[in-house]
Amino acid sequence: MSVLLKNGRIITAAQSFTADLLIEDGKIAALGQGLHFKADECMDVSGKLIFPGFIDAHTHLDMETAVTRTADDFASGTQAALLGGTTTIIDFATQDRGHTLKEAFSVWQKKAEHKSACDYAFHMAITDWNPQTRAEMKDMQELGVSSYKLYMAYDNLRLRDDVIFDIMLEIKRQHAMLGVHCENGDLVNGLIRRQLRQGHTAPLYHPLSRPAEVEAEAVDRYLTLASLADLPVNIVHLSTALSLEKVRAARSKGQIVFVETCPQYLLLDDRLYAGTQADPFGGARYVCSPPLRSLSDQQALWQGLIDGEIDTVSTDHCSFNYHGQKELGSNDFSQIPNGLPGIEHRPSLMYTAGVATGRISPERLAALLAENIAKQFGLYPQKGAIQPGSDADLVIWQPEDEGIIRAATQRQQVDYTPYEGFKTKGRVSDVYLRGQAVVRQGKLKTSNAGRYVSRGPASYRRPL
Numbered sequence: 001m002s003v004l005l006k007n008g009r010i011i012t013a014a015q016s017f018t019a020d021l022l023i024e025d026g027k028i029a030a031l032g033q034g035l036h037f038k039a040d041e042c043m044d045v046s047g048k049l050i051f052p053g054f055i056d057a058h059t060h061l062d063m064e065t066a067v068t069r070t071a072d073d074f075a076s077g078t079q080a081a082l083l084g085g086t087t088t089i090i091d092f093a094t095q096d097r098g099h100t101l102k103e104a105f106s107v108w109q110k111k112a113e114h115k116s117a118c119d120y121a122f123h124m125a126i127t128d129w130n131p132q133t134r135a136e137m138k139d140m141q142e143l144g145v146s147s148y149k150l151y152m153a154y155d156n157l158r159l160r161d162d163v164i165f166d167i168m169l170e171i172k173r174q175h176a177m178l179g180v181h182c183e184n185g186d187l188v189n190g191l192i193r194r195q196l197r198q199g200h201t202a203p204l205y206h207p208l209s210r211p212a213e214v215e216a217e218a219v220d221r222y223l224t225l226a227s228l229a230d231l232p233v234n235i236v237h238l239s240t241a242l243s244l245e246k247v248r249a250a251r252s253k254g255q256i257v258f259v260e261t262c263p264q265y266l267l268l269d270d271r272l273y274a275g276t277q278a279d280p281f282g283g284a285r286y287v288c289s290p291p292l293r294s295l296s297d298q299q300a301l302w303q304g305l306i307d308g309e310i311d312t313v314s315t316d317h318c319s320f321n322y323h324g325q326k327e328l329g330s331n332d333f334s335q336i337p338n339g340l341p342g343i344e345h346r347p348s349l350m351y352t353a354g355v356a357t358g359r360i361s362p363e364r365l366a367a368l369l370a371e372n373i374a375k376q377f378g379l380y381p382q383k384g385a386i387q388p389g390s391d392a393d394l395v396i397w398q399p400e401d402e403g404i405i406r407a408a409t410q411r412q413q414v415d416y417t418p419y420e421g422f423k424t425k426g427r428v429s430d431v432y433l434r435g436q437a438v439v440r441q442g443k444l445k446t447s448n449a450g451r452y453v454s455r456g457p458a459s460y461r462r463p464l
């Protein structure tokens, strides 16, 4: 099967240019002006942009918490991903305490296999560190896992500093990428107790229990451990100006630090937690950790995207219905399941707020949402690149199309969107996954074409 895309505007992190693109056997076969090939299918895409398939390095699909399960599983979540232009996700396979990494890997494979609409890989989240877990990290490498996640908050997940340090040394041996959820877990627990003791049970108090300092202190401590271990590391969902200052300080001393942020920290702010007079609990829709921040934090993060201080934008998609799930915390904000949906809308949100406003270039968008992620996590140049030999994961983008985000029309299997009513500019027209047209004219054409992607070693080189 071959496809010839004529006259598209190809967007890569380094440059953009108008060219024809030939897809053959799932790969990009040729790229150039006036290509003359007899393809099975030929499409004129003049006036449209062609991005590399977007990659979301931070999703939680089909994830159980102590009392509930995410609203999206691998079927709905990855179909939503494709409709938005995301062709590969890296989800978190999480080890349960008392269980092995291999068990976690196979549990997550079962969740995704034959169900995933887009390609997928796994970060391995370690929660139980012992000699067996250490020995298993080699097996993980053979299974194509080249990144790990650790938590400094959440009692069922978090690890002590000495354990984190020990794991860092092992990760370094494997040339893998570490990402850490940076919040001071002890302090979070204490601040929650203080709020509840005062009878403060509404969603409004969620951000007050996790102020900027709680994140920044953990970022600083994490970077201290990483410096001691001499390991380049990633910070997931960085949300504040204060944390960015800690990163800057570490980098000025020569440390290699990757930074991820998410659309919610760029587009939403902590005023939303107040809800409305008619619906004071409504702020529960926005409960995630770290919480939404101030407008000045937002501004600092945008500046970070523009200056190159922030390397990647992924979603932390972790969806819970408002009715029946977020409502579990109606008498106690600390019982509201943490997380927001976003897997479907990241590209259009970032295009609208970033590219259409002129804050960032389309090339920078390609870097933040695809190429940088692929490089950092051992997927490049199979993914994240538009060049001969790469997987033909391509997004054909109509830059002038306008739309409105609505829960009623989303594919995400959740009863709300935090972006309800957002006007978007630019929209997915068609999506190719390894050469297969999986979205046509904005409509999903196939629902389980996704495959597991075995990854190579991580890259410790930050984009220039």
Ligand SMILES: [Zn+2]
Residues within 6 Å of the ligand: 058, 060, 316, 318
């Ligand atoms: Zn997360």
